[in-house]
Amino acid sequence: MEFAVTVIGHDRVGIVADVAEALARLGANLTDSTMTRLRGHFTMTLICTVDASVGDLEAALRPLTDVTVTVREVGPDEPISDAGEPYVLSVHGADRLGIVAAVTRAVADARGNITDLSTRLTGTLYLLIAEIDLSSGTAQALAQRLADLEKSLGVEISLRQAETDVL
Amino acid sequence: MTVLPVVRAPDPVLSRAGATVDPHDPAVIQLAEDMVSTMRAAPGCVGLAAPQVGVPAQLFVVDVTGHPKASTVHGLLVLANAGIVEASRWKQGREGCLSIPDLTGDVKRAGRIVVVGEIPGGGKITVSTDAFEARALQHEIDHCNGLLFVDRVSGAHAIYQRKVYL
């Protein structure tokens, strides 16, 4: 069975090892995972496969009292077709409400699929970087929509083709 | 010589294309001198462009002397109205910016470039360089055109929090 697990809490040395060990003891095979710190908070999201129940996984992670854990079973997912061309989108400007909502809605309206995204607030600078798959021929229209957003949001936006060189 | 205040993103002056300047204008020569002082005053700073001191102009200073990633080193370079005429050997590398002091990012830059420009108070110059000096020149020429390294980072996870200013 495949499970999605999230672990969020106070960052400390050894937290990843504690999570990984608890899962290993249960015989869970950790497949895709990502871990980062968001404004100092430890955040980890992972997919694991194991012959166990949601309750077994929750019990295995219960000794980790300084984090919040969620576990849910996920079915094998039909991946969205990767037929698009990869682009990178950068947005930066003064922090204000609704930048992410407005920009990602423009991407969605262009049928662009966001495959990765991160945002940072540093001082008064707000920065968003997104990786997007776009169907061929749609980049022009999206760039136009983003140019309008630059003015209305007072931010700088650049959309460029991602480097996909295989070295 | 004056150390000028450095503006930080999101100041809009950093996103405006700089105007070309007259390299023989005494005000331009003075600004270039002050920019050198400002660069020297910032520890580890290897380059500074006019928009970073609030002036949207095609003028920058670079000095990568002693930098471990540098190969060809011209010492102090002060260039007005500079442009890249040749670029090759593209390579990913980490860079930061005095105007975005808390972040660094991975940016693909040419590892070998030829730049033409004008020396304030002097004539035209052609600079052929490589490695870190080439990266620094491209970063500063971008500034003169209203672009920051965050406009060129390679992906969503190519931005890093800087712990100490290098």
Ligand SMILES: [Zn+2]
């Ligand atoms: Zn810079």
